[in-house]
Amino acid sequence: MTQDRYAAIVVGGSSGGIEALMALLPELPPTLRAAVLIVMHMPRDPRSRLLEIFRPTCALPLREAQDKDPISPGTVYFAPPDYHLLLDQGPRVALSVDAPVHYSRPSIDVLFESAADLYGDELVAVLLSGGNEDGARGLQAVRAANGLVIVQEPSSAPVSTMPLAGMARVDADHVLPPKGIAALIAGLHRQGRL
Known part of the structure; x- marks a missing residue:
């Protein structure tokens, strides 16, 4: 992709995604100037521990x-x-209790598709480890909008179903292990693109 600047990064994962x-x-x-929005498949517990896990690091x-x-900009948002x-539009967050997608609410597809509509080619999408096909259709929307598509290297994923499903739907721009994804994002930031 030749986009000079990206405004947002969307990330999705399920089983094994926390490790990534x-x-x-x-x-x-x-x-980092881009906003980061994350969907992780979690139990339907009313209280998420993701902030507690990641805030110290x-x-x-x-x-x-x-x-x-x-x-x-420069803020990480987790789906509740x-x-x-x-x-x-705004841009702003919208929460929905519509039916689960791929048995999941929050759904990665829902985030990726709405982000592709809003940000178009100024979007980076990252699909991580997981045990179903949620996110694959969303990557298609990101690709159709000319966003940057990154998929976790399946061999580095504790559960490879999700990255493999994503790669079956679209030609990813980058297929990398988690540390490689981090290095790529840091490199785009150094270039003034994030």
Whole structure:
């Protein structure tokens, strides 16, 4: 892709995705300008522990997304348990209790598709380890909008179903292990593109 600047990074994962985030989030530069929005398949517990897990190691501010939140550059947003996370004009967050997609709410496809609609070629999408095909259709939307598509190297994923499904649907721009994804994002930041 030849996009000079990317405005947002969307990340999705399921089984094994937390391990990938542990390699990725601590490496995000504190001066990153792009917003980062994350969907992880989690139990429908009303309280997520993701902020507690990642706040000590991530240099960027972390938030659990709230409906109608404006999306701030250089901020990491996690989808709250049992809500789809969508992006809307503003840009701002929209939460939904629509039916699960691939048995999941939040759904990676829902985030990726709404982000592709909003950001077009200014979007980076990262699909991580997971045990179903959620995210593959979303990657197609990102590819159709000329966004940058990154998939976790299946051999580095504890559960490779999700990255393999994504790679079956689109030609990824990069297929990398988590540390490689972190290095790529850091490199794009150094180039002034994130």
